[in-house]
Amino acid sequence: MLSSKIIEWYHQNKRNLPWRETSNPYFIWLSEVILQQTRVDQGLEYYLRFIEAYPTVFDLAGAHQEEVLRNWQGLGYYSRARNLHAAAQYIANELNGNFPSTFTELKKMKGVGDYTAAAISSIAFGEKKAVVDGNVYRVLSRLFEIDTPINSNKGIKKFSNLADSLIDNKRPGDYNQAMMELGATICKPKKPLCPECPLAAECQSLKNQTQQNYPVKINKTKVRDRYFNYLVVENESKIFFQKRPQKGIWAGLFEFPLIETDKVVEDFQLLVKNLPDWIKPKDIAIGIPSSKIHLLSHQRINARFWPIDLAKVDNQTRINFFTEDEIEQLPKHQLIVNYLNDNPIFKT
DNA sequence: GAGGCGTGGAG
DNA sequence: TCTCCAAGCCT
Structure with missing residues (x-):
């Protein structure tokens, strides 16, 4: 048997x-x-x-x-x-x-x-x-x-x-x-x-x-390219985080403000027109961007991180800025976790 | 019902 | 570096 x-x-x-x-x-x-x-x-x-x-x-x-x-x-x-x-x-x-x-x-x-x-x-x-x-x-x-x-x-x-x-x-x-x-x-x-x-x-x-x-399989999923521009916005030793929508990839997890484009962006000026309204171009200083490819089973995320020093923040927006300890407690996806590990934002 | 949904190990 | 794929489920 x-x-x-x-x-x-x-x-x-x-x-x-x-x-x-x-x-x-x-x-x-x-x-x-x-x-x-x-x-x-x-x-x-x-x-x-x-x-x-x-x-x-x-x-x-x-x-x-x-x-x-x-x-x-x-x-x-x-x-x-x-x-x-x-x-x-x-x-x-x-x-x-x-x-x-x-x-x-x-x-x-x-x-x-x-x-x-x-x-x-x-x-x-x-x-x-x-x-x-x-x-x-x-x-x-x-x-x-x-x-x-x-x-x-x-x-x-x-x-x-x-x-x-x-x-x-x-x-x-x-x-x-x-x-x-x-x-x-x-x-x-x-x-x-x-x-x-x-x-x-x-x-x-x-x-x-x-x-x-064996086993025999059909329908292999193909990977699609996406281009994510993350704005790493710092103000008074805090970083802006927001929650992703409840549907789709990484639903409900926290990340930096995101501007998705249809190709790689080399020049920050191309993103300016798509900045969230709480970021005024006159108040920011741009750092050196870094890139990272994050592979998923069905997507290839071409991520580019843009460090931004923001001089002025209104009270409404301030609640989205988090300290290092607070960020540690936020549920984040691996692309963000990897970035934070590779780029210590908070000097000790 | 075909496609979306993560991450990391193995070869 | 690239492909496959691991104790699947949902829409």
Whole structure:
């Protein structure tokens, strides 16, 4: 039996990870959301931080969104943090703290889709729901040499049905974790460790040496160029920060005033006509700009930072100027964090 | 339902 | 330097 083989392998080879030491569905949920599209190595410290800062779903529900985002800083896909917060409030306020315990109920939480609902329901509650994540796609497509693209409707259905047909009836949670662990540590995208694989005897792609052909994917996202001009405006040892819109990239995070252009700007004079109204050209002194390319999965941000010394600030605008310590507490995206690390603005 | 949404590690 | 891509979800 295939499921017995990998479950046995799992019990002997699984990594010791903190979310495997608990049956608390709240903790398991946190780990699953943190690990969406994220490697264990990267997510681990965030998991430890979140269970420390928010030991219960009520603690998370009662936190300020800005603080949750600050704790999420650097992990990416920030809608996960906002959805996590909203779902915690949903559980605390509408479900009286009773954590949803079935696939169907779990899916009503923001940020919980098919994968995460199946993971939580099987691992925390023993429900017989097979997970299909990137690992499972890879393992199954290689095992049976399945050519159907994993990101087509047909493929999603096919792999879902296949995973369900293989699930262990008595230990669905272990089966799911075993499949993912196998994909993460043995059946890796590149250089799979086939000699160590518990399924080597029945793997079609090992037999035919076609591992690198699987899984099959379509629709590769192409990267688009964007040109961001950030105004690093200083006044009396404070820097102006503003919050990004609640939609789009880096939603709700703080950054410097931004002027987006359709190409690289070399001369500051080209930006003058687009300055925010609280920056009067007569009141400013421009420093030496610096450039940085920030790569995202779907965009290449060509960033240019323009240091600006602003002589006069009205009271209305003053509230957007922050001290070094205040800036440390603001949730910021990585482009801004990197800039601040590379360019100490505040001399000690 | 195709595209938007981050970051960093591996090769 | 460049490409791929990692325990996906939402619109």
